[in-house]
Amino acid sequence: MSNQKAHLYQVSASALSSGLMTPDDAALLQQRLLDLLGNTAARYRFFESSSITTELAQELLSSIIYTIGLYLKKCGMPEAVRQLKSMTLSDLHRLGIKEIEEQILMGKRLLDQVKLSAPEITNRSYRDTLRELGAFFLRYDHLYFSHETPSAIEYPLCNPISELNGIEFICEYLRRLVFENEFLRRFDAERVKSLLYKYCADYSTLLINLCEPVAVNALGLALINGNIAALTIKPKDRAQIEDILRNRTESETVLVFEKVADAVCDITGISAYTEQAYLQSIAASAVPRLKAALKAGNLENVLITF
Amino acid sequence: MEGLLPIDFSGLLKQQTADELRQCNAFTGVYGLQLSEKQIQSLIEKRFEALRSTGRVEFGQGILKKLIAEFCDSPFITQENYEELICDLQDSFYYFKNESMDLFSDDELIAHMKYFFDYICRGDMDYLNGTSLEALCRGKRNELESDVCEQNESEVFIEEL
Numbered sequence: 038m039s040n041q042k043a044h045l046y047q048v049s050a051s052a053l054s055s056g057l058m059t060p061d062d063a064a065l066l067q068q069r070l071l072d073l074l075g076n077t078a079a080r081y082r083f084f085e086s087s088s089i090t091t092e093l094a095q096e097l098l099s100s101i102i103y104t105i106g107l108y109l110k111k112c113g114m115p116e117a118v119r120q121l122k123s124m125t126l127s128d129l130h131r132l133g134i135k136e137i138e139e140q141i142l143m144g145k146r147l148l149d150q151v152k153l154s155a156p157e158i159t160n161r162s163y164r165d166t167l168r169e170l171g172a173f174f175l176r177y178d179h180l181y182f183s184h185e186t187p188s189a190i191e192y193p194l195c196n197p198i199s200e201l202n203g204i205e206f207i208c209e210y211l212r213r214l215v216f217e218n219e220f221l222r223r224f225d226a227e228r229v230k231s232l233l234y235k236y237c238a239d240y241s242t243l244l245i246n247l248c249e250p251v252a253v254n255a256l257g258l259a260l261i262n263g264n265i266a267a268l269t270i271k272p273k274d275r276a277q278i279e280d281i282l283r284n285r286t287e288s289e290t291v292l293v294f295e296k297v298a299d300a301v302c303d304i305t306g307i308s309a310y311t312e313q314a315y316l317q318s319i320a321a322s323a324v325p326r327l328k329a330a331l332k333a334g335n336l337e338n339v340l341i342t343f
Numbered sequence: 344m345e346g347l348l349p350i351d352f353s354g355l356l357k358q359q360t361a362d363e364l365r366q367c368n369a370f371t372g373v374y375g376l377q378l379s380e381k382q383i384q385s386l387i388e389k390r391f392e393a394l395r396s397t398g399r400v401e402f403g404q405g406i407l408k409k410l411i412a413e414f415c416d417s418p419f420i421t422q423e424n425y426e427e428l429i430c431d432l433q434d435s436f437y438y439f440k441n442e443s444m445d446l447f448s449d450d451e452l453i454a455h456m457k458y459f460f461d462y463i464c465r466g467d468m469d470y471l472n473g474t475s476l477e478a479l480c481r482g483k484r485n486e487l488e489s490d491v492c493e494q495n496e497s498e499v500f501i502e503e504l
Contacts, residue, residue, distance in 0.1 A: 075403070088399055089399065091399060091400055170419055
């Protein structure tokens with residue numbers, strides 16, 4: 038289930054263990070949750086049906102928990118417990134809905150940014166995902182199914198999102214996509230296309246991330262103080278990288294690559310902390326593949342020459 | 344969902360339903376229909392069983408009062424079959440709520456059930472369950488399917504535009 042559900046449970050569990058909430062308070066909270074579910078179900082059925090299916094009840098409950106969890110997450114830990122104890126769940130739910138509405142607006146702005154910064158490279162899954170992201174805002178029912186992500190988001194990110202769902206997932210996905218777009222735009226489009234063609238000749242139709250091969254080559258070049266704008270890694274460059282990587286453990290290599298990511302940020306003019314952190318995470322996730330390729334003797338499949 | 348219900352909460356629901364059923368005796372008396380305390384308790388237990396078996400959750404006081412109010416003037420209900428028929432109607436109601444994909448409101452479904460029960464099935468529950476309500480729900484589902492088809496066609500049309 039979503040991290041919001043876990044978040045709501047975390048808040049109540051922490052309140053219970055710290056003595057801020059008694060077991061009676063927790064039982065009362067559960068009953069208040071059921072009352073809220075009853076009211077929500079009645080509203081969902083326009084007060085015309087006294088019963089709903091178990092599946093629908095579970096979905097509505099997940100949505101309520103997601104919405105309240107999203108608001109409590111914003112409050113931070115001690116404040117979240119205080120709010121949970123002092124406010125009614127209906128009020129917390131209303132505040133959660135308000136928070137979701139703000140995130141929807143932010144998501145729409147991010148989608149505009151993604152569209153404006155989209156790379157001039159053809160990729161079917163990227164194009165379809167952009168369409169689906171637009172459709173998300175039409176399909177998303179934040180009042181009753183806020184925990185759902187009613188869109189087929191296929192395009193894989195360099196650094197995938199594993200735990201989020203609903204509007205939180207969409208906003209985070211868009212944030213990362215904006216970064217990846219901006220990163221790609223720092224390089225010559227023709228060179229990027231040549232690199233992608235060498236990486237996967239069918240890159241325009243296959244489900245691949247466009248940013249990753251570019252980022253890995255840029256990191257590799259930065260490691261040997263090469264010209265990262267050129268993007269290509271010549272065999273002698275690769276041999277040099279191989280020497281650097283060979284005698285280091287995986288954790289040592291991660292540290293080296295995180296520093297290299299900082300160097301790439303300096304060279305390409307990436308200054309925002311979150312963007313630097315994102316490139317560092319790309320660098321860290323590339324290390325196991327580099328190590329495996331090194332071991333298998335086919336580093337040229339990861340650090341590409343074109 | 345059952346697991347989420349605190350014991351006193353479901354107890355409260357049962358108590359509320361029992362009170363409502365006792366009140367029903369006041370207006371069903373003119374038709375010669377009365378529920379004893381034992382019958383009330385049995386109907387309430389069967390309500391929870393029906394909900395469980397049809398995979399439904401109910402938050403209010405249930406459908407029994409509405410069913411009794413609608414069916415008490417039926418010429419096919421007597422004191423002898425009263426409890427049994429109300430219990431069967433309750434089962435049918437939840438079953439056909441699912442079958443109609445919740446497209447009927449409670450009042451609509453009860454009104455249809457009453458009409459079929461009195462005028463088509465002549466008090467035969469098997470006939471009601473096996474033919475009339477089945478056909479009604481199938482018709483409602485087909486209506487939904489054609490609505491969805493039309494919606495998809497218009498979405499495709501908009502996309503093409």
